Amino acid sequence: MLVVSFGAFAGNGTDNGEEKVSGYTKSNFNYQFNGAENVTWASSARFQKATFTKEGKTLTAFYNNQNELVGTTQVIQITELSPVAIKNLVKSYPNYQMGEIIKYSGNEEVYYVNLKNESKNFLVEITPDMNVQFFKTIK
Structure with a gap:
């Protein structure tokens, strides 16, 4: 899953020196996200990442080593989830506090929601058909 791979980018978002960002990737980005x-x-x-603002929203675009856009992520509010997704989330995981919600747009749109209580902290995935399933434990 890409979200797991994207976790390697924690930090300040600047060119970290592991590998230089390709000029082709930057050209593709400028074309795809004109006005960023x-x-x-x-x-x-594994990836090259651009974090940017467009139309007042902060997004992150991920490119593979062939300079192709893999997908974008964006932190969203719960009000941006469908009522069906919210209902399924509450039904499947009652008594958990909701944290950050990340919208991933790639081949399909998927949401990742951080849920926690006194002893557990994990991510669930909301699939395109609005099913909610455990994704990953957060340590």
């Missing part, structure tokens, strides 16, 4: 502001770049062995 406050762009910062980072790279790792």
